[in-house]
Amino acid sequence: MKKRALWTIVGLVSLGLVLAGGSAVSAKTIKVGIVDCYSGPPSTYTNDVRDAFQLAVDQFNAQGGVLGNTIEFVTRDSKFKVDIGLSAAKELLLRENVDILMGTINSSLALAISDLSLKEKVPFIATFSKSAKITGAKGNRYVFSMTENTALAGKAAAHGLAKRPYTTYWIAGDDYEYGHAIADGVWENLKQLKPDVKLLGESWWKVGEPDFTPYITSILAAKPDAVIVATGGRDCVPFLKAAKATGFNDKVPFYMHTATELSTLKPLGLDAPEGVIGTSNYFFYYPQTPANEAFVKEFEAAYNRKPAVGALYGFMTAHFIKQAYEKAGSTDTEKFIDALEGMVIDTPVGKVEMRAYDHQAMLPMYMGVTKKMPGYDFLVATDIVTISGAEAMPSVESIRKARGE
């Protein structure tokens, strides 16, 4: 009697173990937690990241997932606030048990989550924050960046501008971190590439400046050869409007980092100014490669709109994640990071390397000029010059220096 009871218990326990073990294997998912701003104007950019990520993840899962695991993701709205975003990231780690954190268009939040990811030893992939500090001075083993940053854009723009015949410049921009970072980035590099450039003056306005006309008219009075406009986000559209109204673009050529991006040009329709020089990581119409055409077709079929630059970041992130796990051969975090370092993958913009030292994706940068083109009800970039990732990236030496190593 006693023996029989014992055998029953042993039987039940072993059955339980087998069942539990079996379910653990079959139900294993790789979970990604995305924290980003999905309310307010920044959502114009962030929705594309999320949607393209979704597109890629659906494709992976349909093909049997990654190492036999399905990828799943959850999103949280940071409302562009650091405290809300950071607590959302903590919640994702504690309650949702995510394997990877991703997101944020807000640079301050990206830096905060980067600190958290280092502490919790969970990889964090920054998808749209433009601060060079993320993979520069404040970089760490767990943080990766899938987007260009102010250092990269500045260097790329300087390369493009140095080839043009301008010598006297005026700098104007948003009086906050992004504006100054991008202006310094362009100017420092431009001075090195072309020592005879001269700065006539600078104008700085507050973020959300309601009227740019007085700034533009005062710059025109100074008659520079070209102007570097360091403004971003929601100020781009009103600035371009004021530029059009004053005929700024006809009188003096100006460079504005995000001027050629779809998210900037689409709301303006055909009334955007022509001849504005801008830089971007991606256009749905450039590069004209089969890989990009296929991506645009898939994205359009799924969401009924053209992919903007954010879509590249989201799509690329999903592919990097998948291929890094496959290269690592396991879902172990440390092995995943080792695999991701230095990895090269095919993307809609060609081969992109994840630089091993600073975890910055080496994206090519396209410098183009806005122009009306038949077939589009908004302006597009033409005369595109490609500045390769290797040219645009700040050197490993300079990153080492910034980190005080």
Add this chain to the structure above:
Amino acid sequence: MEFAANITAAALFQQILVGLSRTTILFIVSSGLSLVLGVLRIPNIAHGSLYMIGAFMTWSIATVVGGSPAAFWLALAFAPLAVALVSFVVERGIFCRLYDREHLMLLLFTFSLTLVFNDLVKLIWGSDYRSLNAPDFLQGSFSIFGLPFPRYNLFLLLTGPLVALGLWLLTNRTKIGKIARAAAVDREMVSAVGINVSWVFAWVFVIGCYLAGLGGALVAPTQNITQGMDHAIIIEAFLIVIIGGLGNIWGALLGALIFGLTDAIGILVWPQFAIVFPYTAVVIVLVFRPKGLLKSVW
């Protein structure tokens, strides 16, 4: 850097003109705020929200009517009226029951209105920004002494005096204007002679809010129509009303001139630190005239 190499007589003249067109918007919005403040004694923080709603309404009407040049004029005519209607509902529905309460309560109430309006805008128009274009003949610029001046700014320059004239006629030549001025001075006396002060207040509130909507409609083609445009304008409008003299419409005109011109000239003279110019002007005025430049009705 050659300090301010760009200051020439032509540039200064043109900068003053640009500053005056900005003044127009500031004056229209802050005169409405000042009117409500003077007669109803309400510091209406929601004034900025009505300005924002005016801009969104302009966009909606112009978009619904379609791209014809008449669309913009229709929008300019009807969007402020729509804002006035909203304010009428709010005044008759809620405000008129609160006039006996103390000022702090009213202030808190208008603050809560800004939150409600903000969410309403988010519900109706979403969080994307909108952009609207002026009719063709108001686009582009013409040249003054070799420097460009946008045509739309000229249009604003012409609108400003018209609005000022309209306000003057309203307050000095109409019955309701006279009653409103009397009610501002002595509310009890006005009701003692048999006038329904409550309805006078309603009209004044609606006119004040109409001006906020008009300001929003006029800026719609020059900037992003977006959430947050209410914060920027309400701070400037309050500063203007304070330096001009609380509740004094002509004080609002004077304040708007000071604010608009110091801003534009500051940008020409010292562009790196242009942001501080208008605020410095405010501080200087308040140091010498703590109650504002013109007579405050408070």
